[in-house]
Amino acid sequence: MVTEDLRDRGIDDERVLAAMAEVPREEFVTHRDRDGAYEDHPLPIAEGQTISQPYIVALTLQAARLRPDHVVLDIGTGSGYAAAVASRVVSRVVSIERHAALARRAASVLRSLGYDNVTVVIGDGTQGVGDAAPFDAILSAAASGSIPESWFEQLAPGGRIVAPVGHGWGQRLHSVKLRKDGTRVVTDLGGVAFVPLVSDDPLPPRG
Known part of the structure; x- marks a missing residue:
């Protein structure tokens, strides 16, 4: 997986x-997908969600320009796999x-495997x-039409958000750097194809 699906790409x-x-x-x-765990494609998990393909997890982490002292916010825990990988690269993952x-x-799987620098909320x-x-970085495993402003409010100056933007087959993975002067640089x-980002807050009434 690392050589063919990641390094070679x-x-x-x-x-x-x-x-x-x-x-x-x-x-x-x-359990039924364990034999294909290292194939480079998403796999279904509970609640209609998926575990992202390895290449996309690696691409997201690389684009975030992570350092050992960084604290990362992982949006959409899912299986916990992406959080586990990020935890090997940074100081702490929420x-x-x-x-x-x-x-x-x-949380149970992460705890059993010893990833004690991950907090699941x-x-x-x-x-x-x-x-x-x-x-220092916010990484999302769910897509929306635009990146929520609340994420930028919680991002340290100089930090990056890596998130899918768009709907259906029109999604694009964006890396957005928040400069210290407040401007944003999008790459x-x-x-990509991700599950939609869903909010628990009801939409405000129209009119």
Whole structure:
């Protein structure tokens, strides 16, 4: 996986590659999918969600320009796999998941594997986790029409958000750097397909 699906496709951050090699992806998928855990495509998990393909996880982490002292916010815990990989690259990961059952299972798996620098929070990912801010990077595993402003409010100056933007087949993975003067620099990393970002807050009434 690391050589053919990652390094040969342009992933050259050695710390990310080492983390991808270390984390046992088979521990984060269903029993029926364990034999295909290292194939480069998403796999279904509970609650209609998916575990992202390895290349996209690695691309997201590389684009975030992570350092060992960074604190990361992971939007959409899912199986916990992306949080586990990120935890091998940074100091601390805070991961938020709106599905309580998924969050509890991910927290249990992460704990059993010894990833004790990951905190899993049950909540609305569109709101971020303000109590743990600021974050050096915010990484999302769910797509929306635009990146929530609450995430930028919780991002440290000089930090990056890497998130899918758009709907359906029109999604693009964006890396957005927040400069210290408050301006934002967007890099388009290519087309992707993620589950939609869902908010628990009802839409305001029209009119």
